[in-house]
Amino acid sequence: LGYGADAAAKSLPPGPPSLPPAVWVLAGVGYSAVAGVLYGGLGVVIRRTTQTAVPLPATLALVSTTGAVGLGVPALLRLGPAVLESTTPETVLMATAGVLNAVAFFAIGGAFRRITVVQVNLINSSQAALCALGGVAAFGESLTASLLLGTVLTLVGLVLMHR
Numbered sequence: 001l002g003y004g005a006d007a008a009a010k011s012l013p014p015g016p017p018s019l020p021p022a023v024w025v026l027a028g029v030g031y032s033a034v035a036g037v038l039y040g041g042l043g044v045v046i047r048r049t050t051q052t053a054v055p056l057p058a059t060l061a062l063v064s065t066t067g068a069v070g071l072g073v074p075a076l077l078r079l080g081p082a083v084l085e086s087t088t089p090e091t092v093l094m095a096t097a098g099v100l101n102a103v104a105f106f107a108i109g110g111a112f113r114r115i116t117v118v119q120v121n122l123i124n125s126s127q128a129a130l131c132a133l134g135g136v137a138a139f140g141e142s143l144t145a146s147l148l149l150g151t152v153l154t155l156v157g158l159v160l161m162h163r
Contacts, residue, residue, distance in 0.1 A: 046059055059109065108124070132147050
């Protein structure tokens with residue numbers, strides 16, 4: 001995460017003058033790490049609840065509602081109710097992305113019921129490598145040694161997981 005942090009910090013607008021850019025970069029890296037830990041914990045909770053008493057759709061409805069309320073309410077407060085009347089092409093793309101995300105989340109929830117949390121998270125980690133390779137193919141991003149190394153390490157992890 002910290003590999004391209006300096007370039008990312010330079011491309012962002014400056015924050016408060018009292019805080020150096022390195023603090024913002026470290027905060028971003030730290031928040032990403034916390035998000036990863038919480039995502040892993042969510043996987044454990046989903047697996048545990050769906051294997052015992054709570055049906056998968058009910059579990060996913062609760063998780064999705066929490067996300068929609070936790071992010072939607074602050075967005076509405078910040079942007080105002082007029083944002084709900086927006087009918088831009090981006091709105092259609094966001095709605096489509098939301099539907100596809102729901103389908104993917106339902107698939108992940110089903111996977112949690114059948115295989116271990118570690119296996120699901122390892123398979124999920126392959127999406128970062130696939131997105132990076134997609135960026136090279138679709139957007140002409142540079143194919144760097146670190147990108148190739150990360151992709152190879154992801155593949156090795158998936159093979160070792162299978163064993």
